[in-house]
Amino acid sequence: MHPVLAARGLLKTYGDVHALAGVDIDIFPGDVLAVVGPSGSGKTTLLHVLSGILRADGGDVFLDGSSIGELTETGRSALRRTAFGFVFQSGMLVAELTAEENAALPMLLGGGSREQALGAARQWLARLGLQGMEKRRPGELSGGQAQRVAIARALAHRPRVIFADEPTGALDTRTGQDMMTVLLQAARETGAAVVIVTHDKAIADRAPRVVEIRDGRVAAGVRA
Secondary structure (H helix, E strand, O other): OOOOEEEEEEEEEEOOEEEEEEEEEEEOOOOEEEEEOOOOOOHHHHHHHHOOOOOOOEEEEEEOOEEOOOOOHHHHHHHHHHOEEEEEOOOOOOOOOOHHHHHHHHHHHOOOOHHHHHHHHHHHHHHOOOOOOOOOOHHHOOHHHHHHHHHHHHHOOOOOEEEEEOOOOOOOHHHHHHHHHHHHHHHHHHOOEEEEEOOOHHHHOOOOEEEEEEOOEEOOOOOO
16 A cells, blocks of 8 residues: 655754754555654644645655645745645634634635535534534634544545644543544545644544654654
8 A cells, every 4th residue: 555645854944953864755545643742842844745845945845746846935824725634733713713614614715615614614513413503603613623623624625635633632631532533534535645743642642643853853753
């Protein structure tokens, strides 16, 4: 099996700090990979470089064998709306939009049919237990419900890879575990790979594979 996403020799520096100091990693279709490490170790930088939010100073990332680093900013932005999905700690929902509009946002920004985009969003909201809440705005949702909308947004356009940056960090323990279950089940349904950055050992223990980052390097092997 070929990796859906592969990193080779990733380097990223901020002044004298080596956030990434030569990282190699392969992520396969259907993989669930937790990236762990102490604060400041480079794990969030790795997620941002893998997803094309940041450009590496050295090395490259390949999606299905094609270089991401060679893309323009416009090209990388398009990739983030189509091939990638994102779940962040705070959800990062747009306050003025309804739940269904938030979930459909990547497709709407990509110029797709509004009717089709909202239809796909509603399907995922229903599958994630939010049927009847499609017209609610983020301020009318609980923290757990808002994160389910964020998961729907990450999945509705059927991405190849989902990136989750501390997705349970703003939730209580039980709700965080529930969100992890929802995310993993949804990813299995779509065949998407999932890359989770987390400091929570209980969340990392749910992932079949774990990589530890220390001082910008892979410090421990991948757990099979």
